[in-house]
Amino acid sequence: MNRRLSTVFAGSTEELCALDHASTFQLVAATILSAQCTDERVNLTTPALFARFPDAPALASADLSDVEVLIRSTGFFRAKARSLVGMAQGVVGRFGGEVPSQLEQLVTLPGVGRKTANVVRSVAFGLPGLPVDTHVQRLSLRLGLTAETDPVRIERALNAMIPASQRGAFSLRLILHGRATCRARGPRCEWCVLADFCPSAPAAGPPDRRRPARPASPQRTSSEFSGDRGETLHTAPNGTSTKLMPLAGNSDSKLGIKRRRPAQAAFLTAG
Ligand code: SF4
Numbered sequence: 001m002n003r004r005l006s007t008v009f010a011g012s013t014e015e016l017c018a019l020d021h022a023s024t025f026q027l028v029a030a031t032i033l034s035a036q037c038t039d040e041r042v043n044l045t046t047p048a049l050f051a052r053f054p055d056a057p058a059l060a061s062a063d064l065s066d067v068e069v070l071i072r073s074t075g076f077f078r079a080k081a082r083s084l085v086g087m088a089q090g091v092v093g094r095f096g097g098e099v100p101s102q103l104e105q106l107v108t109l110p111g112v113g114r115k116t117a118n119v120v121r122s123v124a125f126g127l128p129g130l131p132v133d134t135h136v137q138r139l140s141l142r143l144g145l146t147a148e149t150d151p152v153r154i155e156r157a158l159n160a161m162i163p164a165s166q167r168g169a170f171s172l173r174l175i176l177h178g179r180a181t182c183r184a185r186g187p188r189c190e191w192c193v194l195a196d197f198c199p200s201a202p203a204a205g206p207p208d209r210r211r212p213a214r215p216a217s218p219q220r221t222s223s224e225f226s227g228d229r230g231e232t233l234h235t236a237p238n239g240t241s242t243k244l245m246p247l248a249g250n251s252d253s254k255l256g257i258k259r260r261r262p263a264q265a266a267f268l269t270a271g
Contacts, residue, residue, distance in 0.1 A: 001143070002166055004193050005173040008180075013168040016176065017123045020046060024099045024124040025056050025091065031119050032083050032111040037074040045074050056097050059088035083111025101125045114152065122168025130155050130167035135178030142182060142200040 009016060018039040021027040026046070033042045033049075049070045053059040059067070067081040074080060090109045091099055099120065100106055106117035114132075121129030130136075132151040136158075140146050146157035162170050181188045187200075195201040 001194060001197075002162065002170045002173065005170075005177055008193055009173045009176045011169075013122050013126070013172060016169055016172040017119070018176075019043065022050070023055065024120065025088075026050055026054075027124050028087060028091075028099055028109070028112065028116065028120055029059070029084055031116045032087065033071060033074045033080055035080070036076060041074055045071055053088075056088045056091040056099075059084060060092045062088075080111070086110030087112060099124070101127060103129070114155070118155070118168070118171070122171070128159075128164035128167050130158055130162065130171045131175075132158075132171070133175060134184075135175045135182075136171055138184060139174045139178050139182050142187070142198065143194065144199040 017027075019027060019030040019034060020043045021030050029049070030042055030046050033045060049067070052070065053062050053067070062085055064078075064081050064085060067084055068077050071077050071080055071084070087109045091097060094108075095105070101121060103114070103117045103121060106112050106120060107114060112120075116131075118129035118131040121127040122131070132140075132155045137149065137151060137154060140154050140158065141149070145161065146154055148154045148157055158170075159167060177192075177194075178184075181192050182194075189195050189198070189201045192198065192201065
């Protein structure tokens with residue numbers, strides 16, 4: 001599966017990371033800002049923030065109000081400003097100005113949870129780390145990788161399936177695939193490179209592999225709509241329409257995804 005996704009989302013963990021940064025410290029700060037915010041918005045915000053506060057010592061001594069002004073557009077700016085300054089003070093005060101690489105130490109920093117810590121470990125340090133965000137949660141369930149819904153349990157389940165050296169890149173590829181194709185509402189199964197072995201794919205059959213994955217559109221397109229009964233109509237480029245009806249007892253039922261076979265982890269190594 002990772003190999004299949006890498007044909008669409010190529011590159012190393014560092015290259016797959018969408019957050020602009022020039023140091024490990026800046027990656028931590030950018031990841032904190034990315035909560036409930038798009039990477040694009042974060043990347044528009046951090047140049048001014050990092051120009052004024054480029055490293056931990058600078059941000060540790062910043063006035064909260066100055067930071068708030070600079071990050072306001074990312075949302076939850078007061079809480080994020082407290083996390084950023086607190087994180088910087090923690091790095092300076094407890095770790096000698098260097099961001100630690102151990103997960104147990106990272107999560108002691110304000111604003112740094114397990115997901116952020118795993119981003120930092122995998123992207124900045126090249127260490128095993130599998131961030132589980134909302135996309136990884138959703139795709140893990142749809143792909144039948146695990147029935148767990150708790151992020152920590154999902155991380156453990158996926159860790160058991162993925163070689164340590166590939167965990168970070170696999171997570172980032174799932175995130176990118178979740179944004180572009182396996183979207184929360186209106187997954188584009190007809191474009192999906194995983195459709196031939198995804199248990200949630202429509203029963204119509206595998207996709208035409210010659211079709212490239214299309215980027216996500218911020219707007220719902222005219223090729224998709226949800227009907228009164230919750231069904232979703234997918235219209236392929238050739239004009240063929242497929243109506244997907246919701247199934248009872250399926251967490252994705254409102255999305256009209258049918259599970260066509262039981263969960264299976266073995267296909268992680270397929271393709
Ligand atoms: S086939 Fe559909 S549900 Fe399965 S991973 Fe692809 S887009 Fe998601």
